[in-house]
Amino acid sequence: MIYSFDDLKIKFSNYANIKDKIGREIQAGRLIPVARGLYETDAFISGKYLAGRIYGPSYLSFDYALYIYSLIPEAVYKTYTSATFDKRKAKKYQNAFGVFTYRDVPAKVYPLGVLIHEENGYSYQIATPEKALCDKLYTISPVSNLTELKELLFDDLRIDEDEFAKLNKDILEQLAPLYHSTNLNLLAKFIRRIQ
Numbered sequence: 001m002i003y004s005f006d007d008l009k010i011k012f013s014n015y016a017n018i019k020d021k022i023g024r025e026i027q028a029g030r031l032i033p034v035a036r037g038l039y040e041t042d043a044f045i046s047g048k049y050l051a052g053r054i055y056g057p058s059y060l061s062f063d064y065a066l067y068i069y070s071l072i073p074e075a076v077y078k079t080y081t082s083a084t085f086d087k088r089k090a091k092k093y094q095n096a097f098g099v100f101t102y103r104d105v106p107a108k109v110y111p112l113g114v115l116i117h118e119e120n121g122y123s124y125q126i127a128t129p130e131k132a133l134c135d136k137l138y139t140i141s142p143v144s145n146l147t148e149l150k151e152l153l154f155d156d157l158r159i160d161e162d163e164f165a166k167l168n169k170d171i172l173e174q175l176a177p178l179y180h181s182t183n184l185n186l187l188a189k190f191i192r193r194i195q
Contacts, residue, residue, distance in 0.1 A: 005037040049122035058082040059125035065132035142182035
């Protein structure tokens with residue numbers, strides 16, 4: 001279970017020195033520091049449950065989501081990539097649960113294409129496959145034509161062509177222009193061409 005410092009102040013309210021009590025709980029392995037003022041009781045919990053609490057608002061996306069949806073072959077063991085908005089710079093946190101990185105996407109698209117999952121008493125947010133692909137393309141230096149976009153997708157990013165074919169093309173066409181990005185405008189054009 002995840003606890004904030006405020007949660008622990010209530011839980012340990014009968015102790016004279018709450019910070020000392022938290023320190024003893026950490027030493028005993030009953031609390032694991034996640035980020036400043038945030039602790040977890042289960043040392044084996046997946047970082048996907050913690051990513052949104054470490055820095056937010058945020059949802060899992062980019063490489064992590066693309067891997068989860070089998071769109072890219074690279075394993076992302078203990079690496080959690082998340083989207084934020086209006087933060088102005090990328091953030092990175094590292095702890096016992098993994099490496100957590102956060103990058104901005106446009107505020108206008110932030111709430112679109114995000115799923116909420118509840119498992120094992122935890123909840124987390126993750127982009128749909130279409131949204132994760134759009135988020136990823138948004139963060140990459142622009143290419144200049146459809147040939148370069150195909151190379152970017154299938155050679156550089158190594159997007160699985162069979163999985164790409166399963167994506168909802170209507171959703172991609174709706175999302176892509178909202179990013180106001182060359183790569184996403186080319187993606188929309190590419191989608192129209194292959195339909």
